[in-house]
Amino acid sequence: MKRIMLISALLVYATILHAQQKKDVIKSGNPIFPGWYADPEGIIFNNTYWIYPTYSAPYDKQVFLDAFSSPDLIQWTKHNRIMDTAAIKWAKRAVWAPAIVEKENKYYLFFGANDIQSDKEPGGIGVAVADHPAGPFKDHLGKPLVDKFRNGAQPIDQFVFKDSTGQYYLIYGGWRHCNIAQLNDDFTGFIPFEDGTTFKEITPEGYVEGPFMFIRNGKYYFMWSEGGWTGPNYSVAYAIADSPFGPFKRIGKILQQDPKIATGAGHHSVIHSPGADQWYMVYHRRPLTETDRNARVTCIDRMYFDGNGLIKPVIITNDGVEKNKLK
Template structure:
């Protein structure tokens, strides 16, 4: 992936989650539209070289989710025991009484089709003030799997059950724990590198140039997460409002890449977001500021 041309693909896409499965790079995305009613499924892109991408359209069997009518957002995916588990947000709920929240689906292939596991949301309410959106699955080296999620300025963590159909109680006896770092808005992404846990997230407003990516680090997936640094923000002459990131590891060349969406400078249409990727470097336990290309 030495030659990166941004945006990676044509069209409006946002909230990328990136993985390496079955010999290919995969990026799962929100269909970026200002009108939430047009966001009724998710797409994915696959590539063997990180340069040429194949589109996989409509990867969820939405007939399994009859109560979901809009705002299908922010995919996260994880492979476990030969199955692929896809988690995404639905309906942009604003109170517990509304249908939707965070959904979970499964498939035998990374491109789907993904079918409902539960017949209901995985999380259908506000917990510790976190809107149930923007989930991120993180598999640790000890086999434990964690879910990070949350909008409206609150971030929660929960450990997934072995069956991936619920959560395990933590040492405090609760299913969820709030771990909101300073300045958090939405879009958490957990990465472990050289024994350190790096929690990245988005701050600012997703509709304009203030959107950016911050991070902090800890010695545990549970935190505490304290010191905040900005690593990706508007860059003069390149782009505005970069945020809601995932990441890819190029193990062959020992390189890291941040995958994110950004905006064209001066474009005021909220849904106009494009899919991009750039190098990410870590030195002395710190993620260095990202230079957009």
């Protein structure tokens, strides 16, 4: 009898302990911060998570960028107007899809502006620079870095990729075309490739916009957005290659809507927690209660790989991710 009572008591204790542990698990929730924000670039600087999104609004109101920082993916601090068109004289509207890198204690913010529809219009991809990840960012060139359509690619949706060799590349493009170009040391221009070309097209099947690249176990993972950004079927697909130049053969979708959670899940980035095989996808989506095309929020969920190195479909959630304080 005593033995039965002891087992029963232990089971009750275990149940209470499990419930307490579940209660102690803190999650970010989705969206991770309030406001209409899209196209988030997630990155780690100085043991702090940073997210740089597009302010999601009508084009003429997209004249600034905010940033958000967190020590643990749970508590986020807003940094207002880290860059605006007052500091970028050639940029007038449609400031989109920031991408940022740190080099030699300077922070370089790449952005698209003006949503140009032809080579006759001023605008394209610009670069701003600051001494701190929260800015203030000032124009690095006084003009766009890319101001023309190359290989059919609209100069928007820029991503800066640092290869294992230390070389930085600009990967960009809308209108279903994607280019890669080799940046020079001070990010004021490009270094031509050995064949004399400057912009190489690496467009995979299904590509629309929003490129992103990272390396894992020596392989180059190239990701992009498919579908229309205003619709429910916006999504993310990917490919794997042995080089940043591909060839990239589409493997499949890894992020898309869940009609029970949200629609239009796309235009993402990836954060890799240092020292662990722990990966996060930061992306935007449209709440089920919203129909306006600019009603987009920034969210985060875990990203996992299978035993063959393929990316498992990301499960979008309302809970978000657990606390992960950087050391």
